[in-house]
Amino acid sequence: xxxxxxxxxxxxxxxxxxxxxxxxxxxxxxxxxxxxxxxxxxxxxxxxxxxxxxxxxxxxxxxxxxxxxxxxxxxxxxxxxxxxxxxxx
Numbered sequence: 001x002x003x004x005x006x007x008x009x010x011x012x013x014x015x016x017x018x019x020x021x022x023x024x025x026x027x028x029x030x031x032x033x034x035x036x037x038x039x040x041x042x043x044x045x046x047x048x049x050x051x052x053x054x055x056x057x058x059x060x061x062x063x064x065x066x067x068x069x070x071x072x073x074x075x076x077x078x079x080x081x082x083x084x085x086x087x088x089x
Contacts, residue, residue, distance in 0.1 A: 008056060008059075008060045011056055012053055012056050012057060012060075015049055015052050015053040015056060016049075016053055018049045019046055019049035019050050019053065022042060022045040022046040022049055023046045025042050026039060026042045026043050026046060029042060058082075061082075062082075065078070066078045066082070
């Protein structure tokens, strides 16, 4: 039976552990001198796992922190904070 994380925190940690596993594999592949294309495929798996983790974190932030900020009249601050994150990427 497949592992099913119970909540957002568990889902986030699960995705990060998957990314770590992929990264460990990339490191071993480079150390072993594996074929470059195979290394790239594994590297892309790391990036996808991180991107999925970012989406989970953002979704949770929007549903909790941002919603609370809007309720408390701090809509502009919440939007600016999110925009700063995306401007860095």
